[in-house]
Each structure stands twice: as structure tokens, then as C-alpha cells.
Amino acid sequence: MTSTHIDVGTIDFDALGAWMDTQGLPGGPITGPAPVLGGTQNVMVRFERGGRPYILRRPPVHARSKSNEVLRREARVLAALRGTQVPAPRLVAAQTLREPVFYLMEPVDGFNPSTGLPEPHASDPAIRHRMGLEAAAALAELGRVDPGVLPGFGRPDGFLERQVPRWLKELDSYGELDGYPGPDIPGLRETAAWLTRHLPRAFTPGIMHGDYHFANLMFACDGPRVAAIVDWEMCTIGDPLLDLGWLLATWPSSAGHVPGLPAPQEIVAYYGELSERDMSAVEWYAVMACFKLGIVLEGTHARACAGKAPKDIGDLLHATTLSLFERAREFMGGALS
Incomplete structure (x- = not known):
């Protein structure tokens, strides 16, 4: 699950928090942002808000041509799998109507x-x-x-x-x-x-x-x-x-x-x-x-x-x-x- 060399400072956490408020998620300051390291080109950042942990997945600052469409498809898949027995990251909420596309999911309690x-x-x-x-x-x-x-x-x-x-x-x-x-x-x-x-x-x-x-x-x-x-x-x-x-x-x-x-x-x-x-x-x-x-x-x-x-x-x-x-x-x- 992840990305390398992420500068969490490139993420507008104030805007993210405001968007989360529109989704009915717990409020408060965003704390403890840290990159999730690994292998893909997309950005993965873990953080907490309102006592709940999240993983943010979004395109890199210099997105590839298909980055937003890939994340739009991923969010759709995870939403469809949410009610099944398939072990997949649990989607919390997604912003897919405008770019950059991003989504929030629950952290996975496990190891690779x-x-x-x-x-x-x-x-x-x-x-x-x-x-x-x-x-x-x-x-x-x-x-x-x-x-x-x-x-x-x-x-x-x-x-x-x-x-x-x-x-x-x-x-x-x-x-x-x-x-x-x-x-x-x-x-x-x-x-x-x-x-x-x-x-x-x-x-x-x-x-x-x-x-x-x-x-x-x-x-x-x-x-x-x-x-x-x-x-x-x-x-x-x-x-x-x-x-x-x-x-x-x-x-x-x-x-x-x-x-x-x-x-x-x-x-x-x-x-x-x-x-x-x-x-x-x-x-x-x-x-x-x-x-x-x-x-x-x-x-x-x-x-x-x-x-x-x-x-x-x-x-x-x-x-x-x-x-x-x-x-x-x-x-x-x-x-x-």
C-alpha cells in the first residue's frame, strides 16, 4: 500500500478538514499526519481526526495523466466491495467529482x-x-x-x-x-x-x-x-x-x-x-x-x-x-x- 518521498506539507489539511465536515465525519484538528511508505505512485498519508484514524489516498503533486481516473475507479470498486465478504480496505468517503480525486479509508490492521x-x-x-x-x-x-x-x-x-x-x-x-x-x-x-x-x-x-x-x-x-x-x-x-x-x-x-x-x-x-x-x-x-x-x-x-x-x-x-x-x-x- 503506498508511496515514497511524500511531503505531507503539500496537502491542504484545512481544506481536507472542511470537506470531511461535509461528509458528517468527526470534527476537530487533524493530527499526526505521516506518509505510508511502499511502492505505488499515488500519495498515501495516515492521520487522525476526532479520535478516528484514516488513510488518505490521492494523486502526487505532479499527477500522471491517468492518476485521477485510476483513483476514481479505485474508490468505486472499494465502495462496491464494502458490503461484501471480500477483504479490502474499507472506504470511508471519496471526493470524485472534481480533481484532484481523493478518498479516505480505514487503516488496515495487518502487515505485508x-x-x-x-x-x-x-x-x-x-x-x-x-x-x-x-x-x-x-x-x-x-x-x-x-x-x-x-x-x-x-x-x-x-x-x-x-x-x-x-x-x-x-x-x-x-x-x-x-x-x-x-x-x-x-x-x-x-x-x-x-x-x-x-x-x-x-x-x-x-x-x-x-x-x-x-x-x-x-x-x-x-x-x-x-x-x-x-x-x-x-x-x-x-x-x-x-x-x-x-x-x-x-x-x-x-x-x-x-x-x-x-x-x-x-x-x-x-x-x-x-x-x-x-x-x-x-x-x-x-x-x-x-x-x-x-x-x-x-x-x-x-x-x-x-x-x-x-x-x-x-x-x-x-x-x-x-x-x-x-x-x-x-x-x-x-x-x-
């Missing part, structure tokens, strides 16, 4: 495992194993939510058919960057052809997180339960099994310091127990996730070749892309069976 494990998690292998299953359970819960709570959100019609052409087009666009020699990715065309041949015939639309992996989960401090799925920037209406594929494609590398997690096959089996979705093509979703994520990461390598990103980061992400395509080959070979 990518930064290390507290006790009892660090010393209890049973808890760590269960954390993996709880990641699958939280995802299955999201997949059960009626997408009708987000009318007009996303384009589910033709969602799966669009994926391979969409990401091959993205890869082709990198050729416009000076200095990028083109993709040197063994298995690229074979993987695209396999995905096209094995495209699932149908799916049941649902809410997708869009970037579901361990680093976007916060776990309860007292056990293995998922306290919140965070960073909903990529959320859409599509095929929720692609979220499962994303979890498998990144498993367990995105889990950081969590030894003893379940094997991918156990994750698939547990999700299948909790979901009514057709799991017969689960390998397709894992391969698709590897394909898409590999191409996304190759974009930074391409920008590095053009001098627009650090070379060491570009090289590292290119190596990650190659490993994702190797993993795709394993999934195509039946590694989840």
Missing part, C-alpha cells in the same frame, strides 16, 4: 509479507503454509461477488479473445523506442500460438483485481488470514481465473520472506474447492499470466535500451521475462496437473 514476517508467522510453519491457502480463499471470495455491483465497469464481452492480440500489439509498440533491438524472448511465438489454440470456450464474468500476488496482500497480525487485498488500480470486469493465473505465475517469488508456502497444485485445488468456476483450463490462465506479465516487464527493458530507464533494472526485468516464459512452458506441459 514482502517486508518480513512478524511473530507468530516467523516461527510457525503451519501459519505460513496456511497463508498461501488464505490467499487463494480471498481470491475465491472476490470471484463470488456479482459483477453487477459495478455496472458498466470493464468490457467483459470478448475479454479472453482480446488478450493475446492486445499484448502482442503492446510488445510491437516497444519497437518505436530508439535502441531497442526487438524482443529476444525464446518461446514467444510458440506461447502465443498455444494460447490461441487452447482459448477457453466460455467464462463467467466477474470482478478481477488485475494484479493479484502476495505483495498486494496484507495479512492479519495474529494469524494467516488475509486482512486486505490492496492496490486496486488494475481492477476490471473480466475472467477472475486470470487472477488465479497471476498468483500462480508469480508464485512464490512475490511472497518475499515466506518459506513453506503450499505448492501451486495445492493452491489450484484449494481454490477449486471454494469456487464453482470451471477449472479445466487452469493451465491456460497461468500461461496467459506469464505471457502478459513477461511482455509488461519487457517494456522497461525496452525503455532501458532507449536510455529511458536504468540499465540494471532493464536487464533484471528482461531476465524475469525470460524466466516467466520458461514457466509458461512448464504450465503448457501440464505442471499443474
Whole structure:
């Protein structure tokens, strides 16, 4: 959940307090503002007012072109999930009618495992194993939510058919960057052809997180339960099994310091127990996730070749892309069976 190098002095807390008064929230001075550190481009600040803690999420001072729209979508998603069993940050109030868009949510009582494990998690292998299953359970819960709570959100019609052409087009666009020699990715065309041949015939639309992996989960401090799925920037209406594929494609590398997690096959089996979705093509979703994520990461390598990103980061992400395509080959070979 977060942002780096935030200057809380750039936030007009008087204006924020006045807006909070219009929302019927507890009054009084805003105290203890402090940045919430982590990884995304949006600003996250924790503060208290009227004896109640809040997290403010808003665009950076120099907002990206889509910053406000991203936060508008996030606020809409969190509002829709507020009445469900999905573990997500609880939205308090949102200002979406004018820019900058921002919203308030309740702080999550939990930790992110990518930064290390507290006790009892660090010393209890049973808890760590269960954390993996709880990641699958939280995802299955999201997949059960009626997408009708987000009318007009996303384009589910033709969602799966669009994926391979969409990401091959993205890869082709990198050729416009000076200095990028083109993709040197063994298995690229074979993987695209396999995905096209094995495209699932149908799916049941649902809410997708869009970037579901361990680093976007916060776990309860007292056990293995998922306290919140965070960073909903990529959320859409599509095929929720692609979220499962994303979890498998990144498993367990995105889990950081969590030894003893379940094997991918156990994750698939547990999700299948909790979901009514057709799991017969689960390998397709894992391969698709590897394909898409590999191409996304190759974009930074391409920008590095053009001098627009650090070379060491570009090289590292290119190596990650190659490993994702190797993993795709394993999934195509039946590694989840």
C-alpha cells in the first residue's frame, strides 16, 4: 500500500478538514499526519481526526495523466466491495467529482509479507503454509461477488479473445523506442500460438483485481488470514481465473520472506474447492499470466535500451521475462496437473 518521498506539507489539511465536515465525519484538528511508505505512485498519508484514524489516498503533486481516473475507479470498486465478504480496505468517503480525486479509508490492521514476517508467522510453519491457502480463499471470495455491483465497469464481452492480440500489439509498440533491438524472448511465438489454440470456450464474468500476488496482500497480525487485498488500480470486469493465473505465475517469488508456502497444485485445488468456476483450463490462465506479465516487464527493458530507464533494472526485468516464459512452458506441459 503506498508511496515514497511524500511531503505531507503539500496537502491542504484545512481544506481536507472542511470537506470531511461535509461528509458528517468527526470534527476537530487533524493530527499526526505521516506518509505510508511502499511502492505505488499515488500519495498515501495516515492521520487522525476526532479520535478516528484514516488513510488518505490521492494523486502526487505532479499527477500522471491517468492518476485521477485510476483513483476514481479505485474508490468505486472499494465502495462496491464494502458490503461484501471480500477483504479490502474499507472506504470511508471519496471526493470524485472534481480533481484532484481523493478518498479516505480505514487503516488496515495487518502487515505485508514482502517486508518480513512478524511473530507468530516467523516461527510457525503451519501459519505460513496456511497463508498461501488464505490467499487463494480471498481470491475465491472476490470471484463470488456479482459483477453487477459495478455496472458498466470493464468490457467483459470478448475479454479472453482480446488478450493475446492486445499484448502482442503492446510488445510491437516497444519497437518505436530508439535502441531497442526487438524482443529476444525464446518461446514467444510458440506461447502465443498455444494460447490461441487452447482459448477457453466460455467464462463467467466477474470482478478481477488485475494484479493479484502476495505483495498486494496484507495479512492479519495474529494469524494467516488475509486482512486486505490492496492496490486496486488494475481492477476490471473480466475472467477472475486470470487472477488465479497471476498468483500462480508469480508464485512464490512475490511472497518475499515466506518459506513453506503450499505448492501451486495445492493452491489450484484449494481454490477449486471454494469456487464453482470451471477449472479445466487452469493451465491456460497461468500461461496467459506469464505471457502478459513477461511482455509488461519487457517494456522497461525496452525503455532501458532507449536510455529511458536504468540499465540494471532493464536487464533484471528482461531476465524475469525470460524466466516467466520458461514457466509458461512448464504450465503448457501440464505442471499443474
